[in-house]
Amino acid sequence: MPIKNRIADMAPDIQGWRRDLHEHPELRFEEHRTSAFVADRLREFGCDEVVSGVGQTGVVAVIRGNQPGERVIGFRADMDALPIHEASGVDYASRTPGVMHACGHDGHTAMLLGAARYLAETRNFSGSVVLIFQPAEEGSGGARAMLEDGLFERWGIQEVYGMHNWPGLPPGQFAVRDGAQMAASDFFEIIVRGRGGHAARPHLAVDTTLAASAIVMAVQSIASRNIDPLKTMVLSIGGLRSDTDTYNVIPDTVTLKGTARYLDPEVQTMLIDRLTAIAETTAAAYGAVAEVNYSKRVGPTINDPVAAARAAAVAKSVSGDVIRDMDPVMPGEDFSDMLAQRPGAYLFIGNGDSADLHHPAYVFNDEIIAVGASWYAEMAEQR
Known part of the structure; x- marks a missing residue:
């Protein structure tokens, strides 16, 4: 099927919501x-339930279908911005x-809001759709x-799906794979x-x-010898900082900061052990002492193969183009925490030839709005 006509009709409204949000970003x-x-938009659409303050600043809404059935699926969209000074040049800049x-x-x-409006109008599905608008995806x-606020238990979510735009893929093309789609991201x-001491007397x-x-x-x-x-x-x-900032002082303390990314969850234990051992013994070889503080952030984003196949079939029906x-790619995504508890899938939708993600000149491609919103709507109707 093509992009849903009703959603295509809504595209100017959805674009307006998107640009309003773009002008008013929040961390x-x-x-x-x-x-x-x-x-406010979800209440205007007539969702059956709208709850704010889930996970601090998250929003959850429920739309019930008009056909018999008990299945409950969740769709998640992230809402937070980044601490970057915009250089896109668009007239609706931050x-x-x-x-x-x-x-x-x-x-x-905006795409999930567009799907919400369509689904609340038509309700041509069985069971319930839970719309998850998540805060703080960017590292928090x-x-x-x-x-932890009971998202899955409170709303009985059985499957969960998410979507991210992807620069470099043609606009509207989808990509979803079985297994690891994105990497773990630990700090x-x-x-x-x-x-x-004095730089002129390093022996002291x-x-x-x-x-x-x-x-x-x-x-x-x-990476080269233990994995x-x-x-x-x-x-x-990613960073090296000392407790001094001058030319001729050897500092008491130097701090290194970094990130580790991997696709197999089993890598983490060995990684922590080797990182600690190498840092401590290398420092000792120079007469120093090293302390390693390892932060387990998000695990790999691992798609359930059955759910990924469903997501791909819907993508094919909506755009005719799915990889x-x-x-897999090495950036991390905390949707992995949701997929660790429920079957589901995470897929990419092409953003075209734009600047890369997290770049000050990046611009979301409004041409893909109706495609992404139609995927959510069709997924609800098929599942």
Whole structure:
């Protein structure tokens, strides 16, 4: 079937909602205006239930079909923006300096609102659809906060689906794979302590910068020598900071910050053990001491094969264009927390030739609004 005609008719309204949200971005767990905007629209549509404040600033709505049935499926859209100064040049750019929707969450929210309006009007399905508007996807555990607030239990959700725009794929093309779609994303900090001193007399100090630099190089051996070559992992040091900022001082302390990403959950335990051992022993070789603080953030986003097949079939019916063998990607996504508790799938929808996600010049492609909203609507009617 083509894009749903009723949703195509709504596209200007959905675009208007999207651009309003884009002009008023809010960071993680600060989405108060956004949540109110979403809840107001859902009540206007006539949803059977609208609840705000789930997982702090999340919104949940229920639409019941007009056919007999007990199945309950959830659709999730993320709402938060990023601490980035916008450089897109669009006339509806962010009005909040240093904050912008650089990942398209405004588009995700608008597409799910469009589907909500259609489903509330038609109700041509059995069972119930639960609409999940999630805060704080960008690194602060918004999915976990909603789950801890009883999201699945309170609304009896049996399956859950989500969607993300993807620059580089043609507009409206879908991609969904079985198994890992996106990687885990963990953070770590390595604190290297030694003895500060004058740069001209390093023999009287314990050089933490030298020890930290050696650690940066040494931990790269984890991916090349400790991980099964058939598995994928990337470990990156993103920052090095000392307790001094001058030319001629050896600092007492240097802190490294980094991220580890992998597709197989079993990698994590070995990774933590090796990262700790290498950091501690490398520091000791230079007379310093290293402390590793490892933060388990989000696991791999792993699609249930049956759910992924359903998602792909609906994508095919809506756009006629779906990739089933796209390679997994290494960014993380906290929708993984939801898929760890319920079967479901996460899929990409092409955003075209745009700037990349998290780039200050990124722009969500409004041409894909009706396609994405139609996917949600058709998924509800088929399931």
